[in-house]
Amino acid sequence: MLRHSKVSPLLSLPGAVPAEAPDEGVAAHYGDLFREQRALADGSGFVDLSHRGVVTVTGPERLSWLHLLLTQHVSDLAPGVATEALILSAHGHVEHALYLVDDGETTWLHAEPGTQEALIAYLESMKFFYRVEAADRTDEFAVVYLPAGSIAEVPERTVVRETAYGRELFLPRGELEPFAAAHGPAIGVLALEALRVEAHRPRLGMETDHRTIPHELGWIGTAVHLQKGCYRGQETVARVQNLGKPPRRLVFLHLDGSEVHLPPHGTPVRLAADGEEGRQLGFITTSARHHELGPIALALVKRNVPVDAELSAAGTAAAQEVVVEP
16 A cells, blocks of 8 residues: 655644554654543544545536445435445445545545555546546645544534544644644544444455455445445455455454554464364454454454454454354
8 A cells, every 4th residue: 555754743742652554743642542432432532633635526427426436335425424435446345435524515535554646536537527626735735634522623624524533623723733733632533443343333454455355344335335336446346245255354353352462464364173283264363452352363264264263363262252244
């Protein structure tokens, strides 16, 4: 995945510890990971996501045009209604995951850090004669996350993407520091990642690789609309949905809490009974320490792995819960 060099001014806040890939540029935490998680779960604080790419699409035909390109039904997207969508390859593999809202004049979306240039290049290649303009607005706007239940006052004229998980603000970058001063505590991305893992929500570049199709991660229904018209990769989506099963499935793992280190992204997953010499059945996609559940993870495993099988990741015992049905 491409990266960028933008560094958030909020890294100067007391206790800020810089995040590692893929979240360089913002804080991993501000000194107390579990306190920060509890604050988010209680609806307090905010998370600086200013490293994420921000793209806007304007023009009278923007929604009908995006409808042709995305996996989601957006031709009639009402102002203020949040949705998410994917862009697939011709073979149905996931290339981009987009989080959208339209304000009645402009479609706003955010995407994984550093992916916006490739996204803009693809959108530009598909303009043809449509009256649309796609623009990279990452230098102008920062994404800020407010958890569900937050009573923080949103600045006037701010574009807001409201979901069941919380609100995402497209905040002018010049307002980031004043907003932080007024609406703390600041909370790092590791706390948000732990809650994402708990909620079984996939993330591009973590739960995906070059072979990922939407069915493997539970994106059917949330980011893929099965009754909409043609888009690139739709044949694969329809074929798997109607005639087959995906080759892999996302699982949630409860990890052995006695281990000091979390298995990192890419750690092989095997049957616990086979030990470390056993056949690899999948890999850890994201692992986290949760304030209530302890060490947890998401993993992508072969579809035929028994749902009651005890698994192991680099010697760490892992009990699985089904996310995507086999």
